[in-house]
Amino acid sequence: MAGEASGIVLSKQDLREVAAFAAGCAEVVLDVFESDQPDDSRPRDAIGAAWEFARGGERGKALRDTAWAALKAARSADTEAAREAARAAMSAAGAAYLHPLAKATQVKHILGAGAHAARAAELLADDDRSVGAGHLEQTLRRATPVVVDVLSRFPTAPSGGGRVGELIRALDSGLRSRTP
Template structure:
């Protein structure tokens, strides 16, 4: 399987847009915002650099240190946005988590903050470029999860595959 940079840039752009919507849920930590900025730079044509990976790891640390579960999920959405540039060309359902993860975490963050996960999912689906759908079809389907996060994953993946 091959993944080209245009596909990865489209995915990363969409992932960053999803994550950015819940960024206000973690206002006091600049690391998730920095990860989204790094993701946007790659999506706009920049190279995949160590700085992009470093920003993703820093956002993951922010997720781990956030006391509020909504803030933690928002930070994880940013991690996924920065990490989307590094999607692996492995025919594994695990890679699907990296495709839908930012939207999934954004929906969870919205719900944990008292909003509607479904509205967030619908927004993400409406914004997904055709390249994301094509990219997703290169990977085998994942299994529905038993947790709320798994439900959101299944909802996003199923709709993107239709």
């Protein structure tokens, strides 16, 4: 049917690898949020739920609920850096919901946590883009061959999305360059 995206085969293990990658990206900047909102555990809970799924847990309502809660936490943060850190946590929990559709927008499920984390680091350093670039390098090293393989099954990241979109495209390009 016209306009429909074709399917991509994703195993549960593929989803677990992507969730582990995303959780690892998000937890690097968790302290940015917690310094801003020390009594709010929602981003920590989202990252914990992503790790639980990555280690064999279920992909159910509780995981989805922690993602939404982290997004709400982002709205309550006082600084933009803290908001981006909470969005990284939301993206980590949401990574388990990567859809097997050949749509460029699905790349955000794979790389969103890393991009939001890099943006949080930039903002914390007075919008220093070199800090973001260094953070992206760490993220590229964190990606396993399975994550790179999963990413390569999807179209390249879409345009738009402001600075976070730029960071997603930089990660996308960097990881795809590792594909044999």
